[in-house]
Amino acid sequence: MRALSVCVLGCSCFRVFFFSLVLGSLVLGAEGPALSLQLEQITDGEKHHFFGYIGQCQTIPWCRSGRYILAMEIDEIARMPRAYEAATICLIDTRNQNKIKPIEKTTAWNPQQGTMFFWNPNAPETQFFFNDRDVESGNVFTVLYDIVQKRRVREYRFPQTPIGNAGVAVDGSAWLGLNYGRLARLRSVTGYPDSRDWSRDEKAPADDGLFHVEIATGRKRLLVSYRDLERKIHEVSPRLRHTGLFINHALWNRDCDRVYFFARAGWSRKDEVKVNIAFSVHADGTGLILHKKHIGGHPEWAEGRLLIGRSGRRQVVYDVDTQQVVDAWGDEFVFPNPEGDISLSPDGRLFVNGYKKRSKNFYVVYRRKDGMHVRSQGVNKGSFSGDIRIDPAPRWNRAGDQILIPGLASDGTRQLFVLRLRVTPK
Secondary structure, eight states, X not given: OOOEEEEEOOOTTOOOOEEEEETXXXXXXXXXXXXXXXEEXXXXXXXXXXXXXXXXXXXXXXXXXXXXXXXEEESOOSXXXXXXXXEEEEEEETTTTXXXXXXXXXXXXXXXXXXXXXXXXXXXXXXXXXXEEOTTTOOEXXXXXXXXXXXXXXXXXXXXXXXXXXXXXXXXXXXXXXXXXXXXHHOGGGSOTTOOOTTTTOSSOSSOEEEEEEXXXXXXXXXXXXXXXXXXXXXXXXXXXXXOOEEEEXXXXXXXXXXXXXXXXXXXXXXXXXXXXXXXXXXXXXXXXEESSOOEEEEEEOSTTXXXXXXXXXXXXXXXXXXXXXXXXXXXXXXXXXXXXXXXXXXXXXXXXXXXXTTXXXXXXXXXXXXXXXXXXXXXXXXXXXGGOOOOXXXXXXXXSEEEEEEEOTTSOEEEEEEEEEEEOX
């Protein structure tokens, strides 16, 4: 597969560039060390391949050694999946010409989130989590799979209150759980079709919400209920009415001691008022905070209590304890859409913002220490929109020099691509 490269040299304080075409690649430059990106398509074929979105902080598609990349293989991308349509779970072998190896199946997936892949922090070379659904009962559950043993080594099933993984703590202690049947009903793109929703009769149930599941023991507890969230909302908006709360973007911070998430309602009908309120809570269930300042987009955690997101037209850093914006990165030229899909490298030094422009996705990689940045060439996303849109969804590898992204290949199939980052010293 042919690789193309694009290079940008500069920082947010420079606005003088020169342009030249070099072997079909656009090169922009200024004084200073160079950052360059090379784009490579790593999957192909008649079927479609994708990983999922950026709903979990520090979700890394690569195993610890970097040999295998997790992916899903599906037949149809022009509509939402039907309940009986299983996706194939695959390993992409980067040491064997990116050969695709099918290993499992799941009926708990959607075109945006995939099946919530996460390599097990306690065994990141050989084990990963994904969600599945019992076709007969509709119960969603989470699977721990071992690629050496070639089997499911554990299933986390809760028959009375079935939930699936919504985010794994990077210390390997726990995962966050959500009722994906409720999500499918209240915002279809975030749930799994025909999944059981045990709380469907209540707008703000006391027995449903954000769950905490210990990985080692399988012990489950309710971290915060929808009833808790509604009480907090009514403290600031006593007249607010809604048709049912649900939770999106449950994000562990890097210290694994708190979670940031959005409580939402009114996303399934155009005639409803949308509710979109940010909350944070400590990992032990204490310290529930309703954030009056909304940090938009798909937020990402930086260090400790600092969260990255959008405020106004800027890419900002927000302190969840003081509830204040404490920093801003780049400017409107560097980040044309700070509400795009974002991700911070595992070592925290590099940041990527993926944004849409017409039929393509673009990516800006930003170095925090000096503001140096590089912008990718456009990656075709086609005209898909709504529930089947192809969002930028960038995901770093463990070394912080590759980013996995989605796109359309020249034949119109949805495939996976890698942006390779190079830094050239002065």
